[in-house]
């Protein structure tokens with residue numbers, strides 16, 4: 510019999526998974542899985558639980574929570590030779606990964622996807638032995654998400670990210686970088702860069718509109734040195750999805766990106782602090798297989 514491991518964050522979002530746990534377990538059993546569940550207790554717990562489930566030969570690992578839980582589950586499994594099938598029940602404050610895959614927020618409908626047996630390959634990003642699912646970013650703006658206190662996140666949801674973001678704009682300082690990507694070279698002063706795996710970032714689908722989770726490529730965006738008023742204008746253009754044509758925005762697709770910087774530029778992986786650059790980003794083509802909705806094909810190039 511197939512075995513499924515549900516790894517859920519009982520505190521994520523508005524605690525919907527905790528309240529519907531019996532229902533989710535029933536649905537997985539109904540789909541033919543002998544199912545067990547693990548409630549996470551804090552940082553790193555979902556990663557350890559996923560690793561153990563992978564090592565113990567589970568056929569399916571379902572992450573239930575926000576992007577943070579999915580990020581940990583992917584990081585727990587990505588290094589294994591034999592990786593289980595992935596499932597996702599989006600229950601967090603931000604669910605960018607689920608949005609990019611078209612997985613519904615509604616628990617009943619998300620369980621329909623898990624029971625549906627529609628499987629697609631997906632890419633993940635890698636930096637050394639760390640993985641990201643949505644986006645890696647560099648620059649002062651990258652302090653954006655991890656400084657939002659969790660109480661505030663629960664209370665006002667995604668708005669919290671934007672409020673912190675606007676506050677940070679004046680703090681972005683231009684930095685000299687040397688970037689090698691797929692055999693090409695870029696050198697110059699930049700404000701921020703984004704290495705995007707999905708087309709949904711911060712609940713916003715216009716940032717890297719062509720990013721596909723299945724093409725083995727990142728959407729790579731660089732914002733070159735700008736004055737603060739020009740940066741504000743660019744932020745406004747971004748909200749309208751018109752930023753990619755801006756003369757100070759460079760936009761390419763690449764599978765492998767190596768970034769060296771002068772000074773200390775911080776890295777952010779999927780909204781969490783990711784250390785200091787330099788770094789090399791590698792797109793791991795079709796590294797996982799995942800249960801996805803039947804009716805929505807992922808964007809392909």
Ligand SMILES: Nc1ncnc2c1ncn2[C@@H]1O[C@H](COP(=O)(O)OP(=O)(O)OP(=O)(O)O)[C@@H](O)[C@H]1O
Nearest residue numbers: 521522549550551552574575576577578601602603
């Ligand atoms: N029992 C718990 N109590 C407190 N924090 C937890 C618990 N379990 C996990 N966590 C923390 O929550 C993080 C993941 O949160 P998750 O993404 O599931 O939901 P969220 O905080 O609602 O939304 P998001 O991270 O998408 O904004 C984990 O990385 C871990 O640090």
